[in-house]
Amino acid sequence: MSEDMKSILSDFYHGKKVLITGDTGFKGSWLSIWLHELGAEVMGYSNGLPSDPCNFTLSCLETRIQHITGDVRNFDYLKEIIDRFQPDVVFHLAAQAIVRQSYEIPKETLDTNVMGTVNVLEAVRQCPSVQSMVIVTSDKCYENREHVWGYRENDPMGGDDPYSSSKGAAELIFRSYLKSFFSRNGTIGAVTARAGNVIGGGDWARDRIVSDTVKALAAGKPIEIRSPKAIRPWQHVLEPLSGYLVLGARIARDPKRYSGSWNFGPADSSAMSVGDLVTAIIDAWGSGEWKDVSESNDPNIHEAGWLRLSCDKAHALLPWNAVLSFEENIYMTVKWYKFYYDYPTSNMYQFCAHQIREYMRIAAQRGQEWAQY
Numbered sequence: 001m002s003e004d005m006k007s008i009l010s011d012f013y014h015g016k017k018v019l020i021t022g023d024t025g026f027k028g029s030w031l032s033i034w035l036h037e038l039g040a041e042v043m044g045y046s047n048g049l050p051s052d053p054c055n056f057t058l059s060c061l062e063t064r065i066q067h068i069t070g071d072v073r074n075f076d077y078l079k080e081i082i083d084r085f086q087p088d089v090v091f092h093l094a095a096q097a098i099v100r101q102s103y104e105i106p107k108e109t110l111d112t113n114v115m116g117t118v119n120v121l122e123a124v125r126q127c128p129s130v131q132s133m134v135i136v137t138s139d140k141c142y143e144n145r146e147h148v149w150g151y152r153e154n155d156p157m158g159g160d161d162p163y164s165s166s167k168g169a170a171e172l173i174f175r176s177y178l179k180s181f182f183s184r185n186g187t188i189g190a191v192t193a194r195a196g197n198v199i200g201g202g203d204w205a206r207d208r209i210v211s212d213t214v215k216a217l218a219a220g221k222p223i224e225i226r227s228p229k230a231i232r233p234w235q236h237v238l239e240p241l242s243g244y245l246v247l248g249a250r251i252a253r254d255p256k257r258y259s260g261s262w263n264f265g266p267a268d269s270s271a272m273s274v275g276d277l278v279t280a281i282i283d284a285w286g287s288g289e290w291k292d293v294s295e296s297n298d299p300n301i302h303e304a305g306w307l308r309l310s311c312d313k314a315h316a317l318l319p320w321n322a323v324l325s326f327e328e329n330i331y332m333t334v335k336w337y338k339f340y341y342d343y344p345t346s347n348m349y350q351f352c353a354h355q356i357r358e359y360m361r362i363a364a365q366r367g368q369e370w371a372q373y
């Protein structure tokens with residue numbers, strides 16, 4: 001582990017066995033790199049690669065972590081892997097994570113996101129080595145009442161589209177496992193983490209705005225935007241991941257105090273329209289243009305209004321705060337893609353690790369306790 005990774009996080013994760021479901025995904029690949037850099041022994045469990053290219057492959061992660069190809073819907077195999085590995089910490093990120101695709105494959109989305117979560121909870125419940133578990137859901141788990149104020153962790157669950165309802169349902173099931181098992185025996189700290197609109201390098205998933213934007217920019221084509229006026233609270237992928245890592249460490253040490261649900265969102269100044277986000281990316285890229293294609297929108301696909309999270313709980317109790325400005329977020333994101341498109345045969349692992357170290361340096365400088373040593 002390098003000197004600049006030394007922190008409260010490395011104190012906890014160094015030498016720990018960590019299982020990550022969804023390790024091949026956008027967030028999972030960054031989390032795997034971060035944990036590997038912190039000195040953890042990482043095992044990943046995913047059913048395949050989410051896109052071509054993808055950060056997991058570009059960072060040659062299979063040479064650094066143990067990767068298992070498996071489906072979270074297959075309880076027996078998942079349990080066998082967890083029992084064999086005996087993890088200290090589990091991060092559950094595997095999901096059908098795209099709202100638009102959930103309209104095309106609602107049953108698969110619900111099977112994966114709801115029953116997949118049940119399977120993880122059940123396998124962990126039966127595994128005595130686990131000290132802490134972080135289940136990643138979404139800000140879309142809330143019943144969206146189009147409030148102008150931020151949703152708090154104790155607001156009602158909901159979700160109009162299949163993806164959002166799958167995350168609301170996963171939250172309700174989590175709560176029942178927490179109350180019925182984890183809180184009762186008090187040995188496993190368990191949390192759900194809710195964040196949304198995450199951007200950063202290495203995401204090529206379909207129907208995500210940054211992914212669509214860089215693909216168009218790299219191909220020299222105009223970027224087609226379906227909802228240029230929709231306002232979203234954009235945050236860099238390392239921001240919620242730092243929250244997940246802090247939670248994983250805190251709940252292991254004090255499960256009673258920290259178990260439950262947590263929101264992770266950016267400062268209000270990071271809420272921008274999709275059009276403004278794409279314009280900022282074009283400016284940082286140095287060329288490109290976008291066009292409004294909102295007239296071709298399918299009226300059956302509901303675009304939620306601005307959903308804002310209140311992160312007061314994380315600010316006060318973890319403590320955790322988002323540290324990057326909107327401009328810094330765009331700068332880091334575009335820098336990542338530029339590097340990749342300029343040097344497409346590079347191993348992106350070192351570039352990701354460098355951005356993580358830089359992020360930790362900024363977080364420590366801006367007073368984040370978890371990044372200090």
Ligand SMILES: NC(=O)c1ccc[n+]([C@@H]2O[C@H](COP(=O)([O-])OP(=O)(O)OC[C@H]3O[C@@H](n4cnc5c(N)ncnc54)[C@H](O)[C@@H]3O)[C@@H](O)[C@H]2O)c1
Nearest residue numbers: 022024025026027046047048071072094095097138196198
């Ligand atoms: N990216 C965002 O903006 C965002 C926002 C809110 C919540 N989330 C949540 O964060 C988590 C990670 O999202 P992401 O952006 O990295 O998604 P992603 O689509 O990039 O990756 C999904 C991962 O899950 C795995 N997976 C999918 N179905 C599986 C199955 N049946 N069995 C095993 N593995 C399976 C994929 O192989 C991949 O590793 C998800 O739970 C997602 O719902 C993401």
